[in-house]
Amino acid sequence: MRKFLFFVVTVVLTSSCGNKMNSTVNDADSLATDTTITDMEAFRHTEEYIRQRLDTIYQYVGKISRDEDGNTDYNPSGINFDSVYCSQRYYALMAEASLMCEETGDILYDYDHWVCGQDISDDWRYKVAKVYNITDSTALVDMIIHNFIDQETTIALLYERNDWYVDDFNPSPDGEDDKQALRGIIRDGLEARERAKELVGSWGWVGDNCPELLLSFEMTAHGLKCTECTIYRLDGFDNPVVTFNGTELWVIEGDDEPHPKRKLYLHLQLDQNGDLTGGCQIRHLYNEEGYEGPITLRKGYFKFSDASKKSLSDNSDA
Numbered sequence: 001m002r003k004f005l006f007f008v009v010t011v012v013l014t015s016s017c018g019n020k021m022n023s024t025v026n027d028a029d030s031l032a033t034d035t036t037i038t039d040m041e042a043f044r045h046t047e048e049y050i051r052q053r054l055d056t057i058y059q060y061v062g063k064i065s066r067d068e069d070g071n072t073d074y075n076p077s078g079i080n081f082d083s084v085y086c087s088q089r090y091y092a093l094m095a096e097a098s099l100m101c102e103e104t105g106d107i108l109y110d111y112d113h114w115v116c117g118q119d120i121s122d123d124w125r126y127k128v129a130k131v132y133n134i135t136d137s138t139a140l141v142d143m144i145i146h147n148f149i150d151q152e153t154t155i156a157l158l159y160e161r162n163d164w165y166v167d168d169f170n171p172s173p174d175g176e177d178d179k180q181a182l183r184g185i186i187r188d189g190l191e192a193r194e195r196a197k198e199l200v201g202s203w204g205w206v207g208d209n210c211p212e213l214l215l216s217f218e219m220t221a222h223g224l225k226c227t228e229c230t231i232y233r234l235d236g237f238d239n240p241v242v243t244f245n246g247t248e249l250w251v252i253e254g255d256d257e258p259h260p261k262r263k264l265y266l267h268l269q270l271d272q273n274g275d276l277t278g279g280c281q282i283r284h285l286y287n288e289e290g291y292e293g294p295i296t297l298r299k300g301y302f303k304f305s306d307a308s309k310k311s312l313s314d315n316s317d318a
Helices: 002-017 027-044 047-058 081-085 087-105 178-199
Strands: 127-131 138-147 148-159 163-169 201-205 213-220 224-230 240-244 250-255 263-270 276-284 287-299 302-304 309-311
Touching: 027 047, 027 201, 047 127, 047 138, 047 163, 081 087, 087 148, 087 163, 087 178, 087 224, 087 240, 163 178, 178 213, 178 224, 178 240, 213 287, 224 240, 287 302
Parallel strands: 201 302
Antiparallel strands: 127 138, 138 148, 148 163, 201 213, 201 287, 213 224, 240 250, 250 263, 263 276, 276 287, 302 309
């Protein structure tokens, strides 16, 4: 009714002001256009159209190809199914959760929700079993995905941008669905980011039988960042990557093509004394043997080889 009134008002105003283009305004044309739009919207909310839409979404899933080594690629088209066929709010949750996983070292998905598995069988296929609960903006679809075995799954659809998009995988009345899981990942990541603030600053080695390691951390918009990773008087690591899940801290050398004589792997935790303690694997260019074993780091402190203890601030020019 609102669209109808809009067209009537438009016609009245045009008639009163005169037709400057010397063309005839036809009410029937306007109403016909409005009716066509309405009819199309109504068709898009039918079971028939939604089934067609699911065929459009899933037509490329399962198009298996293999490389020369026999490795399977079920998406040779290169389509990012999540960005193209998921709702804007679901994809935004995925993107935020993915960033949190980069900070905490967690894995966002250990399976593919499109193929319903970690791997894909050569005879992968799908079937739309039922379309139901269709409203102006939502619908549910029961599907049978064959991936080695038949699996029953449900997806929730959201109507936006003049079409249907996947708004959730495996929705359930108790809320234990994928979207809820993504919110949990984001919540846990924000809590870990808050605890990471305790690590901001410079840390130096404690003890005589471990590498003389210096670490420095700062907080960024994307979580904790390692700004210095140096073996005192010997060598530094140019691209240390840090992840922290609120309890455990990892620092590794993040070069895509690491030097064969250089390796960094730290797995640390804050102990009851406020020190970072844990395991360490380090190899640098000037020590063929390297080091593998325990290490303790203390905030704002390091120890010279002559056993004199000073704060980092006292030795900024060392």
